[in-house]
Amino acid sequence: MAEIVCLDIGGSKMLGGILSEAGAVLATRREPLSSRDPRDVAHQAAALVRALLDQTGVSPRGIGCAIPGPLDRRTGTIVHSPNLGWRNIPFAAILSQACRLPVALDDDARCAAIGEWWRGKRQHAECILFVVVGTGIGGALILHGRPIYGATDNAGEIGHTVVLIDGPRCSCGKRGCLEAAASGWALAEAGRKSARSGNAPELLTLAGGSADAVGADHVLRAARCGSPAAQGILENAGAMLGLGIANAVTLLNPQLVIIGGGVGLAAFDVVLPSIQRALRCHALAPAAQAVTIAPSSLGEHAGLIGACWVFLRAHPE
Amino acid sequence: MAEIVCLDIGGSKMLGGILSEAGAVLATRREPLSSRDPRDVAHQAAALVRALLDQTGVSPRGIGCAIPGPLDRRTGTIVHSPNLGWRNIPFAAILSQACRLPVALDDDARCAAIGEWWRGKRQHAECILFVVVGTGIGGALILHGRPIYGATDNAGEIGHTVVLIDGPRCSCGKRGCLEAAASGWALAEAGRKSARSGNAPELLTLAGGSADAVGADHVLRAARCGSPAAQGILENAGAMLGLGIANAVTLLNPQLVIIGGGVGLAAFDVVLPSIQRALRCHALAPAAQAVTIAPSSLGEHAGLIGACWVFLRAHPE
Numbered sequence: 001m002a003e004i005v006c007l008d009i010g011g012s013k014m015l016g017g018i019l020s021e022a023g024a025v026l027a028t029r030r031e032p033l034s035s036r037d038p039r040d041v042a043h044q045a046a047a048l049v050r051a052l053l054d055q056t057g058v059s060p061r062g063i064g065c066a067i068p069g070p071l072d073r074r075t076g077t078i079v080h081s082p083n084l085g086w087r088n089i090p091f092a093a094i095l096s097q098a099c100r101l102p103v104a105l106d107d108d109a110r111c112a113a114i115g116e117w118w119r120g121k122r123q124h125a126e127c128i129l130f131v132v133v134g135t136g137i138g139g140a141l142i143l144h145g146r147p148i149y150g151a152t153d154n155a156g157e158i159g160h161t162v163v164l165i166d167g168p169r170c171s172c173g174k175r176g177c178l179e180a181a182a183s184g185w186a187l188a189e190a191g192r193k194s195a196r197s198g199n200a201p202e203l204l205t206l207a208g209g210s211a212d213a214v215g216a217d218h219v220l221r222a223a224r225c226g227s228p229a230a231q232g233i234l235e236n237a238g239a240m241l242g243l244g245i246a247n248a249v250t251l252l253n254p255q256l257v258i259i260g261g262g263v264g265l266a267a268f269d270v271v272l273p274s275i276q277r278a279l280r281c282h283a284l285a286p287a288a289q290a291v292t293i294a295p296s297s298l299g300e301h302a303g304l305i306g307a308c309w310v311f312l313r314a315h316p317e
Numbered sequence: 318m319a320e321i322v323c324l325d326i327g328g329s330k331m332l333g334g335i336l337s338e339a340g341a342v343l344a345t346r347r348e349p350l351s352s353r354d355p356r357d358v359a360h361q362a363a364a365l366v367r368a369l370l371d372q373t374g375v376s377p378r379g380i381g382c383a384i385p386g387p388l389d390r391r392t393g394t395i396v397h398s399p400n401l402g403w404r405n406i407p408f409a410a411i412l413s414q415a416c417r418l419p420v421a422l423d424d425d426a427r428c429a430a431i432g433e434w435w436r437g438k439r440q441h442a443e444c445i446l447f448v449v450v451g452t453g454i455g456g457a458l459i460l461h462g463r464p465i466y467g468a469t470d471n472a473g474e475i476g477h478t479v480v481l482i483d484g485p486r487c488s489c490g491k492r493g494c495l496e497a498a499a500s501g502w503a504l505a506e507a508g509r510k511s512a513r514s515g516n517a518p519e520l521l522t523l524a525g526g527s528a529d530a531v532g533a534d535h536v537l538r539a540a541r542c543g544s545p546a547a548q549g550i551l552e553n554a555g556a557m558l559g560l561g562i563a564n565a566v567t568l569l570n571p572q573l574v575i576i577g578g579g580v581g582l583a584a585f586d587v588v589l590p591s592i593q594r595a596l597r598c599h600a601l602a603p604a605a606q607a608v609t610i611a612p613s614s615l616g617e618h619a620g621l622i623g624a625c626w627v628f629l630r631a632h633p634e
Contacts, residue, residue: 070603127468141568143465143472150460150570151444152607160601161564164482172601247478248568251458253467284477284489286387290469 003058004311005049005101008066008108008303009033009041011083016048017304018056019064021312023119025301027056038089042098049099062102064311065095066111066303070154076105082171104307104314109156111306112296113140114147116258119305121297125256129248130296131158133241133264136171137179143252159183163243181240184263187216190233200229216263223270238271242278249291250284260296268295320375321628322366322418325383325425325620326350326358328400333365334621335373336381338629340436342618344373355395355406359415366416379419381628382412383428383620387471393422399488421624421631426473428623429613430457431464433575435626438614442573446565447613448475450558450581453488454496460569476500480560498557501580504533507550517546533580540587555588559595566608567601577613585612 003026008015010033017028029052034044045065053060068083076092078084096103106114113130117123128142137159141148148155159179160172167176171185180186194200195211203222207213222230245257259268272293279288296302320343325332327350334345346369351361362382370377385400393409395401413420423431430447434440443462449455454476458465465472476496477489484493488502497503511517512528520539524530539547562574576585589610596605613619 125468127472139568143460143467144463146461146463148460148569150604150607151442151572152570152603154601154603154607155444155460155568155570157567157570157601157604161567162560162599165480165560174599174601176599243479243482247564250474250478251456251472251565251568252465253469253472253474255468282479282491282493284471284474284491286469286471287467287474290467290471 002061003056004062004064004308005052005060006064006066006304006307006311007045007048008111008300008307009045010068010108014041014044014048015300015304016045016052017301018052018058018060019304019308023115023305023308025304027052028301028304036084038086038091038094042091042094045095046098049101060101061317062104062311062315063095063099064307064309065092065103065105066108066307067091067105069107071105071107073106073149073153076103102315104311106307106310107140107153108303109138110140110147110149111310112260112302113142113258113306114309115298115302115305116296117142117145118309119298120258120302122256122292122294125254127252127254127256129158129245129252129254129257130156131245131257131259131264132261133183133259133267134261135184135263137183138261141252143254158244158248161244161247163240178240178244182237182244184216187219187233187237187263188214191216191219191230194229194233200227202227203230217266220267220270234267234270235274238274239278241271242275243282245275245293246279246282246288249279249287253287254291257291257293258296259293260302265295265299319378320373321379321381321625322369322377323381323383323621323624323628324362324365325428325617325624326362327385327425331358331361331365332617332621333362333369334618335369335375335377336621336625340432340622340625342621344369345618345621353401355403355408355411359408359411362412363415366418377418378634379421379628379632380412380416381624381626382409382420382422383425383624384408384422386424388422388424390423390466390470393420419632421628423624423627424457424470425620426455427457427464428627429577429619430459430575430623431626432615432619432622433613434459434462436615436622437575437619439573439609439611442571444569444571444573446475446562446569446571446574447473448558448562448574448576448581449578450500450576450584451578452501452580454500455578458569460571475561475565478561478564480557495557495561499554499561501533504536504550504554504580505531508533508536508547511546511550517544519544520547534583537584537587551584551587552591555591556595558588559592560599562592562610563596563599563605566596566604570604571608574608574610575613576610577619582612582616
């Protein structure tokens, strides 16, 4: 029985942890990402891993790493990560060399979904749709107790399903994607527009008087303070998020939809009624009746725990 | 090595076959359904099975049956089949008693998808979205070489994903479903409307001069004869079918989308360009690039072959 070192690397942070083979988190360390150069990231990770091992005195079997994709699991290559600005980086090999340990890596949203399924509050659920609402919107699928990768490891991209034909332009270049209607950046954009128009004085005040400074967090705080403009923005985002989820529920018939991500967790109670309304209105009744909508139960540990499972599956011993 | 008797029961027909354990079709018989009463259907099936066994002289291991759902595979109960007008009918038990053979049953769209995956032209594909465009629109999913059932056996219902918020009313009671835009009944409805308005003289002629008599087949024939109105109807239906498929492709990243069903196969060449345009316009690029759209390769044998696999999996011996 040996431990696994797990990493969750994002566009701006690096979280490291020591986990037992059963997925229990024994220790963690969190740092801001100091550079996005792949070798710098690997060296920062190696230092973080050393610090965790010194602190705990364990001799780990290897490293499981959650990282923004799309990536090719088999070769451990980041194919194209907009969050990190990487293209075709063989990061598993680079990280393995820097840490002198075997490495298995997988997409961060998929790792978080696997973590929730393996060690979350609702471990009985075998069919799960995981939706990550952060700056963008990502997602992952667990069906019949197996992570779904798709033909080229790109499955789960609910953020880029179209909810509104000819709708607003998305970060991916298409129009009308769920991400363009309900992500952190879309909320911020709608908030700035509203603040500029003079319709949202509360929002402008919360952002220190500058419409350009309005972020998704300001929209959420203004809505909680009773701003009708901010409430309208969140209601619209919730309705679109609900429509995107309803279509996935009709197609996949999951027991459980888990909402994660910074924006999703912060806004969960505010948007839940809109999501439930959309499910009743837009999802096929037998599928809508079978599903529960819940916030992520493992918080920022979900990715580490999923990365642990990914390592154990790749190196079963 | 013994054979399997397979049945594919629809709202108006019953197809029976003798299949080898490898899924080869050795003999078939097709009849119109003479009654929709569950016991009558079971007795008609028993007579069909006897005729097939007399004809071929085989001693079968049992019966695999494809039948319209939703159904509960474990108990062999048809939960609610709008096509047959059944609710909570324990049909596996009724059929087993009538034929004195063990029975395994599954949803007809899922059986057809399994048939294509197991013995179709593209057996290498492990991730398949199967879309059945008939009077209604059904579907089924094979992901990583396993049929996807969902939490309550309702997965695959792409026909009831919403492609147009507040769009036309669907047979399920919701608005804007893919089925309400691109199914056989939706084509017929659009054709009748067009014929009544006087905009589609070719369509009216093909239907014998009566707008009320216009069906989906008339719309397709009028389009092939150059009727602009009929071509417009099919173009719109193809665009909506393409949007529904694009969203499923973005979410699931399949290698293969198979179009089946009477209307889907008859109109395949006409709607394929619209579907491909929609994929380029609405699906996430890496997923769109990885997918092939193809017509069903097994035709009406697909359901029988899938039912054979379903029986063998339920009774592995």
